[in-house]
Structure formats: C-alpha cells, structure tokens
Amino acid sequence: MNSLIFKTITKVVSPILMIFSLYLLLRGHQLPGGGFIAGLMTSAGFVMIYLAYGCERFDFKHRSRVFYFMFSGGLALSFLTGLAGLFVGGYFLKSGVAHVEMPLIHENWEFASAAVFDIGVYLVVCGVCVSLMTLLGEEE
C-alpha cells in the first residue's frame, strides 16, 4: 500500500499502539487489559507497519523466526509457570501473589505469578498473529 498519509500515520501510531499494549499487558490483572488484548494490539501495530512499508522498515520475510520463537517461547513460558505452581504450590498452575517492598522508591509492589502466565499468553497471541500475517503475505 503506497500511501503517504498511511505511512505517516503509521510512523506516529504504531509506536503508541505498541507501548500502550505493553501498558495494557502489565495492568491487566487490575484494570481492563491483559495478555490477549495486548497481544492483539501489538500485532495490530505490526500489521500497520507491514501494510504501510512491507518489508522495508522491518524485514518480516527474513526475520519471521523472531515471531516463531515468540509464540513457542510464550507457550513454554506459560507451561513453565504451571510447572512452577506444581513444584512450589502443590498443583499445576497454582498461582501465587507476592508483595515486595521496592528499594529506593519505597512502594509496595505486587507480583502475581498469573501475570507471568499472562505474558506467555501475550507472546503466543502476538507471535501467532504476526507469523500468520507474514506467512500469508510472503506469497504476494
């Protein structure tokens, strides 16, 4: 798609989309968001770049491995979270929450093991969507 308007908009919007998606991912446990939504949003960002520039700014064709690793790694991460639950908590996918007093900023941060699982979901969703896009697009 060779449109200057779309290219310019992509330059501005896609970074915002991606950063916002990370924000959605991290806050997902407390407020609307989460791995699935964030993954889709990140892939929407990649889709925009792909539609606007093809392989010119990011070489989707030769870097497609990145996305294959992304979804396989995400799946492994989710599974390992489950295994960690098995060994620490007693059964598969047992979740846990830890409250940690952060140094320097003196705030009480909360770490949920489910959030790690959610990052796995994020990686799978994003990896699969972009892989599909590059695979289908390669034929053009």
Place this chain on the structure above:
Amino acid sequence: MTSILIIVFFPFAASLLLLLLSPALQKINFGTRLGWAISVVPFTCVALILSLLPGVHAGGASTFHIPWVPRYGIELSFLVDGLSILFGLLISGIGFLVVVYSIWYLSEKEDRLKFYLYLMMFMGAMLGVVFSNNLFGLFTFWELTSVSSFMLIGFWYHKDVSRYGATKALVITGVGGIAMLAGFIVLYSITGTFDISEILLMGDVIRASDFYVPALILIFLGCATKSAQFPFHVWLPNAMEAPTPVSAYLHSATMVKAGIFLVARLSPAFSGTAFWTGLVAGVGLTTMVVGGYMAIRQTDLKGLLAYSTISQLGMIMAMLGFGTQYSAEAAIVHIINHAGFKAALFMIVGIIDHGCGTRDLTYVGGLKKEMPHSFKIALVGCLSMAGLPIFGGFISKEMFYESTLHMPYSGFPYLIPFIAVSASIFTFAYSFKFLIWGFFYDAPKSPPHHPHEAPALGLFSPALLAIIVVLLGIAPGFFAHGVLELAASAVSGKTADLNLALWHGVNTPLIMSFFTVVIGIFLFMRLKKVVSVQDKLSEKVPWLSPNFVYNKGFLEGIPPLTQACMRWFQSGNLKQYLSVIITFVMLSTFGLSISQGNPLTFARLFQTELNFVHLLTFILLIVASLATVCFKNRISAILALGMTGFLVAFFYVLMGAPDLALTQFLVESVAVILILLVFYFLPPYFKEAPPQRTKISDISISVLVGSVMTYYMLMVMDSHLTETIAGYYLEVSEKLAGGRNVVNVVIVDFRGLDTMFEIAVFSIAALGVYGMLKLKKKPKHISKVLGSK
C-alpha cells in the same frame, strides 16, 4: 521409601540421558564402554530391591503415594510386597545379565545407543508395572512396555519381517490394553477406588457384583494378549525378529509375564469362582497344549523357544486359574524357574546364531564338539524345561501335576490331569529336540559359517543363569524362604509355607511324570513323522490358525474398511465438514436442552429497556449481516463481515463490558486483515451462483443456527442470575488471585488451564498454516515424502 522411586525412575533417567547425549555420543567411539556403563543401572536396581526385602519380611506389604490427579483418585503409588519384589528382582536381575550379554552380542555396526535407550525405557516401564499400586499408574507403565517392545522388535527396521512383527505385537497388545483400561473403569465402578491394595481387600464385594464378569473378561483380555495366551499368542513368534537379548529379556522372562503378573496380583480380588477358574485355567490349558503342539514343529530354534514360552505361560496361567493356595505357590515357583532356564536357552540360541550364521535346525546340528560350554548350559536349561529331576523345572512340574489333581470346580476329575500330562509330553519332546538335534545329531545341510564357541563375556550370563537353575533344583529352600513364600502369600492372600524338595516319595504326580517321560521319549523318536502329519493338517485347514485371522481378517480386511470410512468422513471439502459439525452440535444440544429445560416464559424479555442507540445498532447489524451474504465481491463481503464484528463490539461498550469490547475490536481488526491476505489467493469475485440444492441447505443451516441461538438467549434470560458463578468470582477474585480485573483473573488464573490449551491450539493453528504454505512451495518434496514407500 524413596528407594522405590529410584528403582522405577533410574532406568527412565538413564534412557532420557542417552537420548539427550546421543548427538554427543554418536561422535565418539564408545565401543563396549557404553554397555558397561548401562549395566550399572539394573545392578543398582537389584541392590535396592534386595534392600527392600527385609522390610517386607518384617512388616508385610507397604505402600508409597504421590498424588497426581487427586480429585479422581489417580496417583503415582507404589506397592512393595512379595510379588512385586519377586518380579522386580527378575526384571532387574535378568536385565543386568542381558545388558552384559548384549555387550558381546551387539557388534560395532549396530546402533547400540538406540538399543540401550529402548531397553532402559522398557526396564523402567516394567518395574513400574510390577510396583504400581494404582490401576492408572499400572496402565500407563503397561502401555509403555508395549511401546518399547514395539521399538525393540523393530530394532532392525529395514527388514520387512521385523516391521511386520513389531506392528503385530503392538496391535494385539494394544487392543488388549484398551480392553484392560475399560476393565479397570468397570472395576472402579464396583470398588470406587483405583488403589490396588484397597481393591485387593474388597474381593467379596467384587465377586458379588453384577459387573464381576465383564470386569474380569476385559481385564483378562489385557493379560491374555500381553502374555500371549491362545488365540492372541500369534504375535510372540513374530516378535522373535528382535535381537536375541531382547527376546531373552522381553519375550520370555519379563514382558510376557506382565499378564501373568496382573492375574496373580488381582487374584485375591477375583479368584475363587467357577467363572474365574473356567476362564483363566481354560485359556491357560488351551494355550499350553497349542504352544506345545506348535513348538515341536519348529525348525528355527528361536521359533521353538517362542512357542515353548507360549506353552509355559499357559501353564502358569492355568495354575493361577485353579485358584487354590497350592496352585498359586506352584505358579510362583514356575515363574522363577521358567525365567531362569528360558533366558539361558535364548542366550544360547544367540550364541549359536552368532557362531553358525543361522539358527535353523536344517543347517545347525552336532554342535557338542564345537561349542562345549554352550552345550553344558543348554543341557541344564533343556533338562529343567523338560522337567527332569535335580533341576528346578522338575519341582514346579510336580507341583503343577499335584495342583491339577486338587483343582476345584472341575466336572471331569480326570480330564485336567490328562491335559496336563499331554501338554508336558510336548514340552519333553521339544526340549529334547532342542538339545539332541542341536548338539548331537548332524544337520542335513551345513551352516554358512563353521561353528565356533562364544568368548567368556558371551557365556557369562547364560552360565550364571544355568547355575541358578541348578540351585533352584538342589537348594530350593533358599529361594523359597527368601522371596517365593512372600510372593505366594501375596497371590493367595494367605500365609504360604513352601516346603520344596526334589523327592516327595512315590505319589501320583511322580507316576504322572513317569508317563510323561516314557511317552515323551516315544514322541521324540517319532518326531519327524508327527511333524509331517502336522504340516499336512495345516495345509488342509489353514483357517484353523489365528495367524490366518490376523493376516486375512485384520491386515487385509481392516484397511479397505478404514479407507472407505475415511473417504466418507474426510472428503476434503471444508464446507461439508462445517455443515456436519454445526448441524450436529446444534441439533444435539438443542434436543438435550429441550428435553431438560422448562418452557420459555419471555418474562424478562419484555422488561428489557431499549433506547434509540440500541435499536440503531441492531438495525445496522442486520444490514451488515445481509450485506455479507449478498455481496458478490469478496473484499466487500469481508468488510461487511468485519462490520458486524465491530457492531457487536460496540454493543459490548453499551452494555458496559470494556474488556470484551476491546478484545472484539482488536480481533476484528486483525482478523479482517488476515482474511484479506488469505483471499489474495482467491479470485476477487465469487464463482457462478451455487446450485439450488446447496442454497437451500445453506439457508436451512443458517436458520437452524439462528433459531437455536435465539432459543438459548431466551432460556438464559429465564434463568435466575443468582445461580451463576459470576458473583462468586467477583467476591473472591482479589482475595484468592490478587487481581481486581475479574475477567482477566478468570482467564489467567481460575480457568488458567483452559487458557493454556487455547494458546496451545492457537500455536498449532499457526504451525498448520506454516506447513500448508511452506510445503506447498515445494511440490517435489511432498511427492518424495509420499512416494517413498
């Protein structure tokens, strides 16, 4: 009790280690060192099992649990008693000897790494079977033994006969295994537990149950296929294509005894009825006669031993079937006897095969001079197998005769001893055929190589086994008080007191033995004539053999049937698949909810308040859906489809579901683009209008889906909201999972397993697309894959 975990999982760990290290190991020339390193594993297991023995002597059976799926009572649980210790010692002890033997047997050219990998996997699985205290654990290990046996039979996979034998073994034992699983579930419905030690105490409940007969038949199918009982014995002779150490280990001493083991293990719960005796002893005696009948025909020494194994397994099965305390003791004694002499004889056949280049009796004969040490070992093994005095086989055969005389539920008191004697006459004849033809008579043709004796390393294992066989005959008390009594009492459920001795005075069993020997010698003298009569018989009535049923019925009958089914189910037309799936789901769930649901009241439908925005969204939604169907241009149709999605998402916004709305928006955006990319491959316009028939069926499916979904909506509105789980999740979300976004907490925590499978499916879909698009590019490659048969 952690030693039991080491016993079962050490072989698995060794197998896994070999797998992981195989790329590195393949580069270095490990020679025989690998075999020596592996022999540590069974040796450790022997030592650990022996260390468990004093505990069983002192305090009886003990169990050890690790929860697995606690809600359904499935756990990794181990039972240590006399029976499991006896089998454990057999498995690890003979395992050790077989590994040492294989160091000599497998030449440099063979893939030793793969051999030990599968062998250790088998050993772990087999130890798992005998020590399991949970039916599901037992089943899992049981199937693993089938799989590793498949791998080992097909070790020389480039040979057609190996592949045939491996498949046959897997198919027959696999089908039996599934029947056994069904039997376990039936058994669970009687007892309410999968715990074997609990089941064993519920014998009276089980025998009184209506499901006693089906449970017994199904479980026995598993045991009979595994232990090569008639008519499922046909896989065992073909399994002889495996390397000889494997035949000695899996197909004579251990794996084929798994069925025997399970029958013995469950006999306190099942035995003691006429049906049990009729089924188990009936099948066992038939197998014993058929195996003996077939064994005397064989000229291949390994085939002879295979049929002899079938016959001996039948004998043990029959003794377990009699169900008396004495017969249980006899069975236990024969298990250890048989394992000893048969493993030794198999190893001798391996030595003959190595030395002469063949093991066929038409080429091999008169080996006494060239192989003096092998001859001595074979002499001990054959005489014990034939049941002659001073060897272990004599004691257990006497016990077998004694138990046939006192078996319960027999309508014909003389029939069973008569069958026993005639089967033993076969045993005597084939034992002497092995010994005399192999070592005394000269063969009609000469072997490919001039025979030569094996080195000490090859002779070590069979020699040690031969010594044990002799000890079993002259000092049976040592074994009896060490472990056999404990095993026998685990089978019969009563404290056993074994007084084994070679000489019991002149009694009925001794007279029966006398007749066996006399008629046996007579049969051996006339063996050639008998075999020619047998050959004529099998030529005239080929369908009498179960092999005929397997080859003609299964191998030639089933594939056309499955192909026909497959062509019908898998037409390759996506639209047809979807129509069938959707129609089925809709009709079945609709029928179910109609039959169980209450009539619709429409009460809350009319209370719902609609404003202008809602109505407008509805109308647009309907317009967009109609447009999707009506557009002739594909791209317009996709955009209209996306439109419906966005409108639904907008509806979520109106109803206050931000998470859903956000997800829906993003899914639609990405999906529309992906679909557009897919449609790049298709022509821009739809083909000519589909025929009238297709249109009608499409419309009726749409109407069906629409009306069923509407019905569900109305039904949901009728139900009371307080019954839903939403309130509970809202309440506990923060407390249990530390998250305030309940939707997300449900996804990643409460229903985490669902999500995990969803992302797995998602990844599999990506892999599927990858395969479809990447492989499509190389049509040559695909045809190569499909054409390389």
